[in-house]
Amino acid sequence: MKKINLLGATGSIGIQTIDILRSYKEEFQLKAVSAGRNIEGIRKVINEFKPELVSVQDKESAELLRSEFINTKFVYGNEGLTEVACYSDSEMVVNAVMGSVGLGPTLAAIESGKHIAIANKETLVTAGHLVMAAAEKYGVQMLPVDSEHSAIFQCLQGENSKNIERLILTASGGSFRNRTREELVDVSVEDALAHPNWAMGAKITIDCATMMNKGLEVIEAHWLFNLPYENIDVLIHPQSIIHSMVEFHDSSVMAQLGTPDMRVPIQLALSYPDRLPLMGAKRLNLAEVATLNFKEVDFKRYPCLRMAYEAGKTGGTMPTVMNAANEVAVSMFLNRKIPFLEIESIVETAMAEHNVLANPDLETIQAVDAESRIRVLEKF
Amino acid sequence: MKKINLLGATGSIGIQTIDILRSYKEEFQLKAVSAGRNIEGIRKVINEFKPELVSVQDKESAELLRSEFINTKFVYGNEGLTEVACYSDSEMVVNAVMGSVGLGPTLAAIESGKHIAIANKETLVTAGHLVMAAAEKYGVQMLPVDSEHSAIFQCLQGENSKNIERLILTASGGSFRNRTREELVDVSVEDALAHPNWAMGAKITIDCATMMNKGLEVIEAHWLFNLPYENIDVLIHPQSIIHSMVEFHDSSVMAQLGTPDMRVPIQLALSYPDRLPLMGAKRLNLAEVATLNFKEVDFKRYPCLRMAYEAGKTGGTMPTVMNAANEVAVSMFLNRKIPFLEIESIVETAMAEHNVLANPDLETIQAVDAESRIRVLEKF
Numbered sequence: 001m002k003k004i005n006l007l008g009a010t011g012s013i014g015i016q017t018i019d020i021l022r023s024y025k026e027e028f029q030l031k032a033v034s035a036g037r038n039i040e041g042i043r044k045v046i047n048e049f050k051p052e053l054v055s056v057q058d059k060e061s062a063e064l065l066r067s068e069f070i071n072t073k074f075v076y077g078n079e080g081l082t083e084v085a086c087y088s089d090s091e092m093v094v095n096a097v098m099g100s101v102g103l104g105p106t107l108a109a110i111e112s113g114k115h116i117a118i119a120n121k122e123t124l125v126t127a128g129h130l131v132m133a134a135a136e137k138y139g140v141q142m143l144p145v146d147s148e149h150s151a152i153f154q155c156l157q158g159e160n161s162k163n164i165e166r167l168i169l170t171a172s173g174g175s176f177r178n179r180t181r182e183e184l185v186d187v188s189v190e191d192a193l194a195h196p197n198w199a200m201g202a203k204i205t206i207d208c209a210t211m212m213n214k215g216l217e218v219i220e221a222h223w224l225f226n227l228p229y230e231n232i233d234v235l236i237h238p239q240s241i242i243h244s245m246v247e248f249h250d251s252s253v254m255a256q257l258g259t260p261d262m263r264v265p266i267q268l269a270l271s272y273p274d275r276l277p278l279m280g281a282k283r284l285n286l287a288e289v290a291t292l293n294f295k296e297v298d299f300k301r302y303p304c305l306r307m308a309y310e311a312g313k314t315g316g317t318m319p320t321v322m323n324a325a326n327e328v329a330v331s332m333f334l335n336r337k338i339p340f341l342e343i344e345s346i347v348e349t350a351m352a353e354h355n356v357l358a359n360p361d362l363e364t365i366q367a368v369d370a371e372s373r374i375r376v377l378e379k380f
Numbered sequence: 381m382k383k384i385n386l387l388g389a390t391g392s393i394g395i396q397t398i399d400i401l402r403s404y405k406e407e408f409q410l411k412a413v414s415a416g417r418n419i420e421g422i423r424k425v426i427n428e429f430k431p432e433l434v435s436v437q438d439k440e441s442a443e444l445l446r447s448e449f450i451n452t453k454f455v456y457g458n459e460g461l462t463e464v465a466c467y468s469d470s471e472m473v474v475n476a477v478m479g480s481v482g483l484g485p486t487l488a489a490i491e492s493g494k495h496i497a498i499a500n501k502e503t504l505v506t507a508g509h510l511v512m513a514a515a516e517k518y519g520v521q522m523l524p525v526d527s528e529h530s531a532i533f534q535c536l537q538g539e540n541s542k543n544i545e546r547l548i549l550t551a552s553g554g555s556f557r558n559r560t561r562e563e564l565v566d567v568s569v570e571d572a573l574a575h576p577n578w579a580m581g582a583k584i585t586i587d588c589a590t591m592m593n594k595g596l597e598v599i600e601a602h603w604l605f606n607l608p609y610e611n612i613d614v615l616i617h618p619q620s621i622i623h624s625m626v627e628f629h630d631s632s633v634m635a636q637l638g639t640p641d642m643r644v645p646i647q648l649a650l651s652y653p654d655r656l657p658l659m660g661a662k663r664l665n666l667a668e669v670a671t672l673n674f675k676e677v678d679f680k681r682y683p684c685l686r687m688a689y690e691a692g693k694t695g696g697t698m699p700t701v702m703n704a705a706n707e708v709a710v711s712m713f714l715n716r717k718i719p720f721l722e723i724e725s726i727v728e729t730a731m732a733e734h735n736v737l738a739n740p741d742l743e744t745i746q747a748v749d750a751e752s753r754i755r756v757l758e759k760f
Contacts, residue, residue: 154632154634157537158538158539159538160655163654163655237666245637247663247664249655249656249657250657250658251639251658251661251662251663252636252637252644252648252655253636254535255634255635255637257632257634259631268630268632273538274540276629277629278629281631283627284631286548290673290674290675291672291673292674294669294671294672296667
C-alpha cells in the first residue's frame with residue numbers, strides 16, 4: 001500500500017485524486033491532506049478516508065474541525081501545508097494546490113525524500129532550477145500531473161533522453177482559437193470560459209485562451225525533461241486527443257493519446273511505474289473521432305506564448321514576474337476590470353520593467369512574486 | 381561493434397539494411413550475407429563490406445563468385461542460407477528473405493543464440509508457436525522489422541505487458557481503398573500495384589490491396605506480443621503516419637508516428653536498445669500533414685482480413701495453408717491468370733478444404749506449405 005499526502009484536496013485535481021483513491025483503497029492510503037476554505041468538502045474527505053493529519057487555510061476552521069474529529073490532528077496556513085507535505089512515512093505527495101503557495105511545501109517534501117506528483121505549475125515555472133536540483137540531490141521522482149507532461153513522460157518510458165530530438169506539446173488553441181486578434185477586442189468572460197475540450201478551473205481556462213497556459217507548460221517541460229527551449233515546440237491540435245509527443249533523432253515520434261480525462265495522468269502518477277485499470281474510463285475510439293487536425297502555432301496571434309519562451313530563455317526571476325503579472329491580470333479580467341487583450345499588455349509591461357536576478361533562492365522568488373503582484377495592482 | 385548476418389541482401393528490406401550498415405560502419409559489421417539470383421547486387425555488397433561468408437541461390441553462381449573473390453567463402457541453396465544465419469559470433473541475424481524458405485534459417489539462428497530482426501512474415505505466420513518458444517528457450521530477442529510491429533514494440537518500451545488492453549494495427553487500406561467490392565471486378569495489375577503511401581515489392585502491395593497483408597500482421601502480432609486475437613484490432617488510417625498503437629487498461633493509448641520510411645524500423649532493430657540518428661530522414665511535420673483520418677475496417681469489404689483472423693484463431697496448420705494459397709493466388713494474379721477477386725476465393729477454398737493439424741513441427745509446416753501450393757495450382 002502506497003501512502004499519500006495530498007495538498008489541495010478540494011480543487012479540480014484534488015477531487016479527481018480523491019476519486020482515484022476511492023477506487024483503489026487497497027492500493028493507496030491517504031495519510032495527510034490539505035484544503036483551503038472548503039470546509040464542507042474536507043469534512044467529507046475526513047469522514048471517508050480518516051487521514052491522520054489535516055491542514056486548512058485558517059486557525060478558526062482548524063479549531064472548528066478539531067472539535068468535530070477528535071482522532072485527527074489539525075493544522076493551518078502555510079506552515080500547516082508544509083506539515084502535510086512532509087508528514088510521516090508517506091512515499092508520495094500530490095501537490096494540487098494553486099498558486100505560488102505550492103512552492104515551499106514541494107521543496108520541503110523533496111527534502112524529506114518523498115516523490116512528488118506535481119500539478120502545481122508555479123513550482124516548476126518559478127523555481128524549476130531549485131526543485132529539479134533538490135529532486136536529484138534527494139533521489140526523488142517528479143511525476144507530472146498534467147496531460148501534456150504526462151504524455152511526454154509516457155513517451156520517454158524505456159527511452160534514453162540523449163536520443164530526444166524535440167518535445168512537441170499539443171495545444172487546443174483555447175476558447176478563441178477560431179478568432180483573429182481583431183475579434184478578441186471585446187470578448188466576454190463567459191466566452192473566454194467556454195473551453196472546447198476540457199472542463200477546468202477559470203484561471204487555467206483563461207490561460208488556455210491566451211495560450212499562457214501552453215507557455216507555462218513549455219517552461220515546466222524545460223525543467224522536467226531537462227531540454228533547451230529550442231528543442232520544445234508547440235503544435236495546435238484542436239481535438240486534444242494527442243496529448244503531446246516526443247521526436248527522437250532517428251525521426252521516430254512517440255505520442256500518447258486518449259479522450260480528455262485528467263484522471264489518466266493523475267492515476268499514472270500515483271501508480272507509477274505500474275498502470276492500474278481506470279474505473280469508468282471513456283475509451284478512445286479513433287474511428288468515431290474520425291479526424292485529427294494539426295496547425296502551426298502563430299506567435300503573433302498568441303503573444304503570451306512568445307513571452308513565455310522569452311521568460312524561460314531569460315531565466316532567473318523572469319518567469320516568476322511573468323507568472324505573477326499574468327495571475328493578477330487574469331484575475332482582473334475575470335472580475336471584469338480589464339478587457340481580454342489587456343492581460344497580454346500587463347504581462348508584457350511587467351516583463352519589460354523587471355531587472356532580472358539570476359539563480360534566485362526561494363526567498364527571492366517569493367519576494368519578487370509578491371512585489372510583481374503589487375506593481376501590477378498599483379496601476380489600477 | 382555489433383556483428384550482423386543478413387539474409388536477403390538484395391530485396392527491398394535487404395537494400396535498406398545495407399544502406400544503414402553503410403551509414404554506421406563503426407557500429408555494425410556485416411559478417412555473412414545471402415542473396416538470391418541477383419549476382420550483380422551481391423557483388424557490390426561483397427566489394428563494399430567484405431563479408432566472410434556469402435550464400436547465393438545455386439551452385440553455379442557460388443562457383444562463379446568463388447573465382448572472383450578469393451578471400452570470401454561461398455555457399456548456396458537452403459543449406460547455405462542456414463549457414464549464413466548461424467555464422468560465427470554474430471549477435472544478430474536480419475531475416476529479410478521472402479517466403480517460407482526463411483523459416484528454417486530463423487529457427488537455426490535462434491538455436492545458435494542470435495537475436496533476430498525479423499522481416500520474413502512466413503516465419504511467424506506459419507511457425508509462431510515454434511519460433512517464440514525457441515526464442516524464449518534460447519533467450520534471444522525477436523525484433524520486428526515492419527512498421528506496424530516496430531511501432532507496437534516502441535509503444536511497449538518500459539511498459540508491463542500485463543497492462544495491455546489491445547493492440548491497434550493501422551492499415552492504409554491499400555491501392556483500392558476508395559473502391560467498393562463491385563468496383564474490384566476488373567481491376568488491372570497496374571492499378572493494384574499503385575500503393576498510395578509505401579513503395580514495396582509486388583507481392584506485398586497486392587496483399588495490401590486485399591488486406592491479407594494486415595491479416596498476416598495480425599497473426600504476427602499475436603505471436604510477437606503474446607496476445608489473444610480478441611485484443612488485436614485493425615483501424616483504417618489512410619495517411620500511414622501513425623504506424624500502430626497500444627491501448628493500456630488505464631485507457632492511455634501510445635502511438636508511434638513518422639513519415640513512411642522502412643529504414644526507421646530496420647535501424648531500430650539493429651541499434652536496439654539504443655536509437656541512432658537516421659541519416660537523410662524526412663522528419664514528420666504534422667502541421668504540413670494537417671489531417672489524420674481514421675475509419676472502422678469492414679470485414680465484408682476485406683474478406684482476407686476476416687480469413688486471417690479465422691486462420692489465426694484456428695491455429696495449427698491453418699495459417700500455413702492460408703499463406704501458401706494466398707502466395708500462389710497473388711502470383712497468378714500478377715501473371716494475369718486470374719482476376720483480382722479470385723485471390724480471395726482461392727484462399728477461402730483452400731482453408732475450407734484443409735483438415736487442420738494441431739501444433740505442427742517444422743517438417744509438417746513445410747510439407748503442408750508445399751502441398752497447399754500444389755493443390756491450388758492443380759485447379760488451373
